[in-house]
Amino acid sequence: MKLYDVHTHIQDERMAGIWQQVVQRAVAEGVRGIVICGLHEGDWDEVLAMAATHEALVPALGIHPWFIENRSPRWADILAQKLESNGAAVGEIGLDRMIRPRNDDDQEQVLIRHLEIAHDLKLPVNLHCRSAWGRMMAILKSMGGLPYGGVVHSWSGSAEMVREFEKLGCYISFSGSVTRPDNKKVQKAVKAVSRDRLVLETDSPDILPTGIESDLNEPAFVRSVLESVAFLRGESVDDVAGYTYENAVRLFSGCRWNERNRP
Numbered sequence: 001m002k003l004y005d006v007h008t009h010i011q012d013e014r015m016a017g018i019w020q021q022v023v024q025r026a027v028a029e030g031v032r033g034i035v036i037c038g039l040h041e042g043d044w045d046e047v048l049a050m051a052a053t054h055e056a057l058v059p060a061l062g063i064h065p066w067f068i069e070n071r072s073p074r075w076a077d078i079l080a081q082k083l084e085s086n087g088a089a090v091g092e093i094g095l096d097r098m099i100r101p102r103n104d105d106d107q108e109q110v111l112i113r114h115l116e117i118a119h120d121l122k123l124p125v126n127l128h129c130r131s132a133w134g135r136m137m138a139i140l141k142s143m144g145g146l147p148y149g150g151v152v153h154s155w156s157g158s159a160e161m162v163r164e165f166e167k168l169g170c171y172i173s174f175s176g177s178v179t180r181p182d183n184k185k186v187q188k189a190v191k192a193v194s195r196d197r198l199v200l201e202t203d204s205p206d207i208l209p210t211g212i213e214s215d216l217n218e219p220a221f222v223r224s225v226l227e228s229v230a231f232l233r234g235e236s237v238d239d240v241a242g243y244t245y246e247n248a249v250r251l252f253s254g255c256r257w258n259e260r261n262r263p
């Protein structure tokens with residue numbers, strides 16, 4: 001069985017010294033693709049260096065909405081240059097209306113700039129969205145959707161909104177939050193996603209799936225997300241593993257990183 005974890009942060013300092021073993025454990029579980037999402041300018045080079053060590057790893061570079069306050073004046077030029085020369089994906093980027101103090105205008109400006117760069121370089125994006133669904137949809141619409149693909153990670157929107165985001169070129173990703181028995185909204189949304197748009201992730205080292213004993217979440221545990229998603233959709237684990245893997249490969253095929261590392 002082949003699996004693909006479309007959203008992780010294994011560069012997190014909590015995994016310093018163990019991330020190589022974490023990757024090995026994931027590969028042993030059949031995880032053939034692991035996207036490492038950068039969070040801010042300070043971790044981009046580390047993400048690229050890590051991703052170069054194993055063929056399963058794919059880098060994504062961007063500034064997460066929690067970290068935009070510390071961006072440098074030239075962040076967009078630096079990002080575009082690194083993306084162009086490495087063929088990485090763009091992420092983690094997005095909107096988060098739950099952080100305090102609110103900086104909505106700044107977040108939108110930074111998101112739009114990232115999306116422009118992704119469009120110019122024809123790269124897929126890895127999106128974060130919390131309590132900003134209307135604005136996210138409006139921004140994606142105003143930019144003509146995501147012609148080079150993108151994924152909304154750890155989906156927390158409604159089932160009704162799934163189709164709207166699919167129409168804009170988005171894939172929909174579920175994390176360990178789907179394994180929580182009380183998370184009815186996400187469990188309903190899982191059933192609304194089209195077969196050709198569904199992907200899986202861990203968001204490790206956070207969002208540990210229910211029932212797993214570990215201090216940290218890791219890509220090997222994407223198997224647990226898979227089992228919950230398959231159960232909720234009334235489909236077999238093999239079936240869901242097969243099509244979510246193909247979807248993820250298609251989604252990230254726009255990265256020249258993949259071409260270079262997987263001839």
Ligand SMILES: [Zn+2]
Nearest residue numbers: 009037092203
């Ligand atoms: Zn994340």
